[in-house]
Amino acid sequence: MNDFITDLFNIDRKKIKKMNVVTSKDKTEFHIVLNHDGDLFCPFCYGVVHANGYSKPKIINHPKLTDRKAVIIFYNHRYQCNECLRTFSGKNPFTFSNFRNSYLSFENIMKQLSNLNYSYKMVAELNHISPTQVQRYFDSFVNIPRITLPESIGIDEIHSKMAKRKDSAYLCVMVDNKKRSLFEILPSRSKAELKRYFEKIPQIERNNVKYVTIDMWFPYKEVANKYFPNCIVAVDPFHVVEHLMTSFRRIRLNIMYQVEYGSDSYYLLKTWKDLIEKNVFLDNEPVYNNRFKMKLNKRQLLDLILEISETLALGYHLKEMYLTFNKNATEENCEEWFNSILEAFKKSGISEFHDFIQTLENWKPEILNSFKRPFDEHKLSNALCENINGQIRTYLSVSKGVSNFIRFRKRCIFALNPKVFYSITNQLKSNKVQGKRRGKYNKNK
Numbered sequence: 435m436n437d438f439i440t441d442l443f444n445i446d447r448k449k450i451k452k453m454n455v456v457t458s459k460d461k462t463e464f465h466i467v468l469n470h471d472g473d474l475f476c477p478f479c480y481g482v483v484h485a486n487g488y489s490k491p492k493i494i495n496h497p498k499l500t501d502r503k504a505v506i507i508f509y510n511h512r513y514q515c516n517e518c519l520r521t522f523s524g525k526n527p528f529t530f531s532n533f534r535n536s537y538l539s540f541e542n543i544m545k546q547l548s549n550l551n552y553s554y555k556m557v558a559e560l561n562h563i564s565p566t567q568v569q570r571y572f573d574s575f576v577n578i579p580r581i582t583l584p585e586s587i588g589i590d591e592i593h594s595k596m597a598k599r600k601d602s603a604y605l606c607v608m609v610d611n612k613k614r615s616l617f618e619i620l621p622s623r624s625k626a627e628l629k630r631y632f633e634k635i636p637q638i639e640r641n642n643v644k645y646v647t648i649d650m651w652f653p654y655k656e657v658a659n660k661y662f663p664n665c666i667v668a669v670d671p672f673h674v675v676e677h678l679m680t681s682f683r684r685i686r687l688n689i690m691y692q693v694e695y696g697s698d699s700y701y702l703l704k705t706w707k708d709l710i711e712k713n714v715f716l717d718n719e720p721v722y723n724n725r726f727k728m729k730l731n732k733r734q735l736l737d738l739i740l741e742i743s744e745t746l747a748l749g750y751h752l753k754e755m756y757l758t759f760n761k762n763a764t765e766e767n768c769e770e771w772f773n774s775i776l777e778a779f780k781k782s783g784i785s786e787f788h789d790f791i792q793t794l795e796n797w798k799p800e801i802l803n804s805f806k807r808p809f810d811e812h813k814l815s816n817a818l819c820e821n822i823n824g825q826i827r828t829y830l831s832v833s834k835g836v837s838n839f840i841r842f843r844k845r846c847i848f849a850l851n852p853k854v855f856y857s858i859t860n861q862l863k864s865n866k867v868q869g870k871r872r873g874k875y876n877k878n879k
Contacts, residue, residue, distance in 0.1 A: 442498055443506070444538060445527045460502055465491075467509045471524045474513060481517035488512060489523045496528070496536040497561045506536065530860040535563060537858065543571055544856045550829035550849045569841065573865040575856040578844050581617040583635060584610035586645040586809070587662075589654050590819035591623040592826055596839045602627075607826070609818050611647060612809055616822050616850035619843045625653035632661040645808060647816045649673045650797060668803035670816035671760055674793065678756055681790040683711060685749045688786065689742065699742045701725055702735065709736045710750050749784055768805040772798065822850055840865045 443450075443464075454465040467488075476483050494506040511524040529536045539561055546557045547568075554572075558565040588611045591604035602622040610617050620627050632640065643662040648654040649670050658667045690703040708714055709732055716736060720729035730738075740747040756775055763771050772794075779791050794801065804814045826846055829836075836842045844865070848854050 443496075443528065449527070462499055462502055462504045463507055464496070464504070465507045465509070468511070468524070468527070470511060471513075474524070476513075476515035476518060476520065477522055478520050479515060479518045481515045483513040483515050486512045486514040486521055492526070493534065494528050494536050495534055495539055495562055497539055497542060503562045532860065535561075535567075539563070540571060540575065540858045543568055544575060544858075547572055547845065548849050550825050550846070551832060553829075553833045556832070569866075570862050570864050572845070573841065574862045575858055576844055576848050576854070577857070578847050578854060580635075581847075581851070581853075583639050583643055584612060584617065585642065586611035586647070586814075587643060588647045588816050588819040589658075590649060590816055590823060591651070592823050594830065595835070596621065596837060596842065607819060607823060609822055611645065611814075611818055614818055615852060616847055619846055621839050623651065623653070625657060628653065628657045629661075632657065635661075645806075645814060647804075647814050647819070648800075649816060650677070650793065655800065666803050666806065666814075667800050668806065668814035669797050669800040670819075671801075671804050671813060672815065672817070672820070674797075674801060675757065675760060677793055678753060678790055679711065681786050682749055682753045684786045685746055685784065686710065689746050693742070698725065698738075702739045702742065706732075706735050706739060710739055710746075745784060748782055749787070752779055752782055752784075752787070763805055765805045765807070768802050772802060825850065838865065838867050840867070 443466075449468050450466060451469045452465075452467040456463040456465065470485060474483055475481065489510040489512050492508045492510060494508060496504050496506045498504050506528055508526065508528060510526060512521055513524060514521045523531070529539075543557055543561055546552050546560065547554075554565045554568045558568045561568070588609040590607050590609075592607055593603055594605050596605065602624050604623045606620040606623040606628065607616070608618040608620070609615065618631075620631055640661050641664050643665045645668065646654075646658040646662060646665050647668050647670055648658065650673055655667055658665060686703055686707060690700060693699040693703070709716070714732060716731070716733035718731050720731045720734070722728070723730045723735075740750060752775075755778065759768075759771050759775055776791070776794050776798075779787055779794070806814055808814070829846070829849075848856070
């Protein structure tokens with residue numbers, strides 16, 4: 435029983451003089467009186483004091499029970515100084531003197547806010563307080579200083595309405611690829627915003643950045659080369675492959691729209707497109723196909739697709755050639771292999787690959803840099819950025835839209851950086867954004 439009391443209130447059972455539990459349909463009340471404080475002196479003159487009754491009962495929200503609301507009704511002792519005759523209350527072990535929620539409430543709230551699957555409203559409902567109060571606690575208990583630039587930076591973006599205030603549809607997300615954590619979010623991915631941020635950072639700190647991974651947004655490359663003189667810039671391989679697949683998909687669609695609607699070729703290009711666009715196991719057991727009135731496995735269907743057009747077959751083999759290169763090339767052999775692939779794409783004469791060829795030429799050094807493995811067996815990539823962006827999108831989704839960028843940035847870094855902590859204090863503040871003042875209302879209109 436003593437252990438249960440200690441866990442319930444986080445105080446020693448011996449300190450409790452009297453406790454009554456009153457339970458109703460949807461609430462449990464713990465009426466508590468503590469033993470007198472020992473060796474107590476007057477806070478005004480440090481004189482000797484004596485007990486002088488009880489203070490007005492203080493109701494403290496204490497969400498320890500999961501199935502109902504729980505409150506502590508605390509009868510605190512009053513003391514009077516024998517010398518200056520002033521009175522004061524005893525110590526309150528459950529919360530700050532001017533708060534109505536217990537220390538346990540604050541701990542629960544902050545732990546739940548470190549999970550981006552919870553909106554402020556959800557946290558408020560779990561702790562039986564208002565969303566506004568949850569936000570005030572978060573604003574007050576979490577302070578995000580500027581985090582030192584890491585050795586390996588990943589830069590990406592995420593679409594958000596908050597960014598439109600900075601003439602951009604995207605926020606800029608920056609992660610520490612080595613320690614695998616989020617360290618900064620900027621209100622825009624624009625070159626001007628990036629320059630403003632990095633110009634405030636001392637040059638000696640920027641010199642320590644060795645690797646920067648980006649997608650193919652050219653301002654990222656320009657800013658990285660300007661502000662990080664000792665870094666290697668690498669393009670995320672996933673974005674290059676995504677560009678390749680977009681070009682190849684255009685080949686398939688252009689051919690599909692040229693063949694007769696409802697024909698065997700149209701059927702194959704429409705129904706079995708995954709065989710040429712995705713990594714599919716081809717050597718399955720043959721299955722009866724109603725269209726061709728025979729048993730076919732996926733490899734046979736693939737062969738039928740490639741027979742439709744020489745351009746499609748050539749494009750497919752070029753696509754597979756690059757995917758094999760992307761998967762198996764090493765830092766030592768990637769450049770020679772890359773050059774031969776680029777030459778093959780150029781000789782193909784396939785117009786749908788024109789933009790992809792331009793990408794390979796414009797981003798060749800950064801693509802080759804992605805095959806370096808400075809930290810582990812994985813190549814340089816923006817995989818961590820994509821993972822963190824997914825968690826941020828989940829938060830935006832469960833919150834049904836976020837408009838306060840300051841609070842949004844703090845919440846994301848707090849949840850996705852294990853080195854950021856909270857500090858509970860009795861001083862509250864708010865990061866609420868002040869909107870436009872309401873105009874005068876004329877009720878006679």
